[in-house]
Amino acid sequence: MRELPVLSIVIPCYNEEKVLPVTAPEFLGELEHLAGRGKISKDSYILFVNDGSKDATWDIIKNLSLENPHFRGISQSRNRGHQNAVLAGLMDARKRADITISIDCDGQDDIHAMEAMVDAYHGGADVVYGVRSKRTTDTFFKRFTAESFYRLMNWMGAEVVFNHADYRLLSSRVLDALAQFKEVNIFLRGMVPLIGFNSTSVYYERHERLAGESHYPLKKMIALAFDGITSLSIRPIRMITGVGALISVLGLIAILWAIIMRVSGNTVDGWASLVCIVAFLGGIQLLCLGIIGEYVGKTYLETKGRPRYIISERTPGENVREKGNI
Numbered sequence: 458m459r460e461l462p463v464l465s466i467v468i469p470c471y472n473e474e475k476v477l478p479v480t481a482p483e484f485l486g487e488l489e490h491l492a493g494r495g496k497i498s499k500d501s502y503i504l505f506v507n508d509g510s511k512d513a514t515w516d517i518i519k520n521l522s523l524e525n526p527h528f529r530g531i532s533q534s535r536n537r538g539h540q541n542a543v544l545a546g547l548m549d550a551r552k553r554a555d556i557t558i559s560i561d562c563d564g565q566d567d568i569h570a571m572e573a574m575v576d577a578y579h580g581g582a583d584v585v586y587g588v589r590s591k592r593t594t595d596t597f598f599k600r601f602t603a604e605s606f607y608r609l610m611n612w613m614g615a616e617v618v619f620n621h622a623d624y625r626l627l628s629s630r631v632l633d634a635l636a637q638f639k640e641v642n643i644f645l646r647g648m649v650p651l652i653g654f655n656s657t658s659v660y661y662e663r664h665e666r667l668a669g670e671s672h673y674p675l676k677k678m679i680a681l682a683f684d685g686i687t688s689l690s691i692r693p694i695r696m697i698t699g700v701g702a703l704i705s706v707l708g709l710i711a712i713l714w715a716i717i718m719r720v721s722g723n724t725v726d727g728w729a730s731l732v733c734i735v736a737f738l739g740g741i742q743l744l745c746l747g748i749i750g751e752y753v754g755k756t757y758l759e760t761k762g763r764p765r766y767i768i769s770e771r772t773p774g775e776n777v778r779e780k781g782n783i
């Protein structure tokens with residue numbers, strides 16, 4: 458029998474002092490359950506990533522780590538956003554663990570789906586996506602915006618798994634591949650499918666947030682979609698080319714028409730149409746410039762190659778095995 462895999466449950470936390478004391482024991486319970494059933498190694502652990510919280514989150518994590526060695530934590534030097542926090546956790550876990558499961562700390566994702574994920578790993582899967590089967594606890598508005606989000610992403614060429622957020626299992630070879638993705642603008646939901654390997658999905662019901670508020674209101678969802686699309690796909694630029702070509706053809710027809718009218722002596726009064734065309738083209742051009750500008754901006758940020766996360770602190774007593782030359 459092959460050795461049991463060391464699992465690291467990676468949990469990003471930003472201002473979650475109300476939630477952590479409730480969910481942390483649940484995560485531990487699940488970890489112990491999986492180890493007890495001989496599915497994961499007893500060295501498995503929970504890795505909290507404090508994403509520059511302004512409340513007592515980091516203190517709670519430190520206390521947890523003193524209470525039980527299966528709780529560990531790293532702290533980012535400042536808030537850098539959910540995606541970077543997850544990546545920081547995954548890259549840290551990669552040094553020690555054979556598999557990781559990333560999950561939010563607010564109790565919305567059903568932790569009991571982890572067992573099915575680990576089973577799928579033992580069955581040969583390298584990537585196991587946690588997919589929300591029902592979203593009945595979300596408001597109609599959240600469901601509608603979320604659905605539009607997935608549709609828009611896929612239509613724009615950023616392949617994402619429908620109704621899957623950042624609850625997923627990754628094997629060590631996927632983590633190694635992920636480490637080679639050097640981009641600064643990261644959108645894990647779009648990057649993981651690009652890595653390939655065997656993947657499968659596990660379905661679960663999404664619960665309501667235990668306490669506190671979502672950090673993803675509509676404005677941030679739109680920003681995330683926009684970021685995801687422009688980080689993963691150049692289809693919007695291609696679409697601009699298409700629209701530009703179409704408008705050019707229409708313009709050419711308009712010019713021909715104008716010449717014919719002029720030559721035939723029918724003077725065109727055309728003030729209104731002129732204003733419409735100028736205004737329309739002005740709008741389209743600015744929009745296109747904006748989209749291209751977004752890509753230029755992203756290229757600029759990427760060329761700087763700044764670190765994607767900076768870890769400022771760790772919980773005491775990190776004495777687990779290091780995987781060597783990383």
Ligand code: UDP
Pocket residue numbers: 468469470471472473508536537538539542560561562563565670671672673
């Ligand atoms: N989070 C984070 N950094 C941030 C915002 C959120 O690490 O800047 C964490 C947060 O603590 C939670 C997860 O990311 O564990 C998802 O956030 P949230 O529950 O607010 O999003 P939603 O579930 O509403 O999409």
Ligand code: MG
Pocket residue numbers: 561563565666671
């Ligand atoms: Mg949540």
